[in-house]
Amino acid sequence: MALLPLCGLVCWASPAQAGPCSDVKNAVYVATTPAAEQYVEKIAQFLQLDDANPLPVIWQVTTSCRAAESVVLDTSPTGPCASGACLKGTAKVWPLDRSPVKTCELDANGTHIHVAVSDVFPASCRKLATKPISGVLDVLGPISPYAMVMSAQATEAAIHAEEAHFVFGEGQMAKVKPWLNDSAVVHLSDQDAGPLLLSPRIKLPIGNWRTGRQVTSPDEVFTSLTMEPATALSILPTTLIDRRRADVRVLGFQSIGQRGAFFPDRKTNTFDKQNVRDGHYPLWGYMHLLMLADPVRPTQALSLAAARVADILSGKEKVAARDTLPMQVTHGFVPQCAMRVAKASDGAPLTPAPAKDACHCWFEKNVQGGLLNCGECKDGMTCSVGTCRRNFCEVD
Numbered sequence: 001m002a003l004l005p006l007c008g009l010v011c012w013a014s015p016a017q018a019g020p021c022s023d024v025k026n027a028v029y030v031a032t033t034p035a036a037e038q039y040v041e042k043i044a045q046f047l048q049l050d051d052a053n054p055l056p057v058i059w060q061v062t063t064s065c066r067a068a069e070s071v072v073l074d075t076s077p078t079g080p081c082a083s084g085a086c087l088k089g090t091a092k093v094w095p096l097d098r099s100p101v102k103t104c105e106l107d108a109n110g111t112h113i114h115v116a117v118s119d120v121f122p123a124s125c126r127k128l129a130t131k132p133i134s135g136v137l138d139v140l141g142p143i144s145p146y147a148m149v150m151s152a153q154a155t156e157a158a159i160h161a162e163e164a165h166f167v168f169g170e171g172q173m174a175k176v177k178p179w180l181n182d183s184a185v186v187h188l189s190d191q192d193a194g195p196l197l198l199s200p201r202i203k204l205p206i207g208n209w210r211t212g213r214q215v216t217s218p219d220e221v222f223t224s225l226t227m228e229p230a231t232a233l234s235i236l237p238t239t240l241i242d243r244r245r246a247d248v249r250v251l252g253f254q255s256i257g258q259r260g261a262f263f264p265d266r267k268t269n270t271f272d273k274q275n276v277r278d279g280h281y282p283l284w285g286y287m288h289l290l291m292l293a294d295p296v297r298p299t300q301a302l303s304l305a306a307a308r309v310a311d312i313l314s315g316k317e318k319v320a321a322r323d324t325l326p327m328q329v330t331h332g333f334v335p336q337c338a339m340r341v342a343k344a345s346d347g348a349p350l351t352p353a354p355a356k357d358a359c360h361c362w363f364e365k366n367v368q369g370g371l372l373n374c375g376e377c378k379d380g381m382t383c384s385v386g387t388c389r390r391n392f393c394e395v396d
Contacts (some may be wrong), residue, residue: 013078030059031067032117035237039331044094050320054203060091064118065125065191070118071290114306119144119193119285124346141287141314142333145238145264148251151229158252158261165202171211184228194235200347237334268367279341279350338363361392
């Protein structure tokens, strides 16, 4: 393979000075949520290591709804940005010269986004809820769980959906203990997946939330929790929580009509997302990979490079000869093959849905605290019970 000229890709004066992202040629632009940022970054890193077919990826972190809007509202992907479409500001990139990740500046008038990563269905977003969505492909990737959290010093163990309804709907006036300090209830925004996934489960539309101080980053959420350890409350993706278990107390969640509260995991010291996978725990969303469709071939993405990135993120395609399902697990997601339930919208009931090519045993083997009582086999061998997949006898 011919050597890539460094200035053919990026020519920035110094590491401290971010150049225009347009200097990176043939890049795929990705809008991603905080929940998926590290996973997107890892895929971007491997794509620039892929000697057979390297591909630069530029990404910016935003909310689920802002990411969705950047693509869904993009009515002119080759012309000026439509109102609400595209993104501006600082983004990140792994250059193909294999140097460390850099920052770059998106176009001041907006840069078209090829792949939007969102943890909610577009219809859950207020600006998209009443608008027919057409010309957009929605590829479902792995599952992204969310959890209600307090400070590690808090003594509360769980929260009922009815309690959360009044905490976020009426605040301290509802006198729901211990959440009697409105300023200590925080969330990212009403465009963030956390509130949007919680809203239908507590029967409180996002427009009726009267409590919840908005902060701008997950780090601010973690800081806010420590400032009011007895009363602070928030909701975050477990992809972030699981890396900081010592800093927070994950609350069990009891749905309306449910007997007892459930945590995302089987136990508080495991990471197996058992209750997410079997339908006891409803606070989760799919990783939605949104792309503009080709108007001539509406079942295909307008950008083949974007489709490749989406297929890698969803686990349908390898990157640099590496299987991405283990990467999903490493970064805190649940591959669809490890799920036993599904849903048609963010507020829809969870329904039994046996996974195609189930990987329950493989997932348990590869996640911290998983059960290891499945029969092992060499891939392709016959199992006395189940089907041999990924070296385990899987029962669909």
